Amino acid sequence: MVKGYILINTRPGKEYDVANQLKTFPFVNDVDITYGLWDIIIKIQAPSLAELDKIISMVRGLKDVEQTVTLVAHE
Numbered sequence: 001m002v003k004g005y006i007l008i009n010t011r012p013g014k015e016y017d018v019a020n021q022l023k024t025f026p027f028v029n030d031v032d033i034t035y036g037l038w039d040i041i042i043k044i045q046a047p048s049l050a051e052l053d054k055i056i057s058m059v060r061g062l063k064d065v066e067q068t069v070t071l072v073a074h075e
Contacts, residue, residue, distance in 0.1 A: 001045050001046065001047060002044075002045070002046050002047070002048060002049050002051075002052050002072065003043070003044070003045050003072070003073040004043075004044045004046070004052050004055075004056075004070055004071060004072045004073065005041060005042065005043055005044070005070070005071040005073065006041070006042050006044065006055075006056065006059055006068050006069070006070050006071075007038040007040075007041050007068065007069040007070075007071070008038060008039055008040040008041070008042070008059065008065055008067070008068050009038060009039050009065070009066045009067040009068070010039045010040065010064050010065055010066060011064045011066060014064035015033050015039045015040060016033065017064060018039075018040060018062055018064050018065060019031050019033055019040055021062060022040070022042055022059065022062075025055055025058060025059070026051075026055070027044050027045055027046040027047075027051060027052075027055055028042055028043070028044055028055065029043045029044065029045050030042060030043040038069075042059070049072075052072070056068070056070055
């Protein structure tokens, strides 16, 4: 398994809309709305780096997502 975190900035006021969409994505374990520099952080546990990459592309493809940073964790 590959564990990753994605920090997400959304268009203003769209945090909850994006969070609800993210909850339906495969391999997404946690979705948290945060205050500060980032609007949302999600935790992903995918079976492979290739699957993690697919989820990252899906997140970046959402119309209200403006910026992301991905962190891959080593277990």
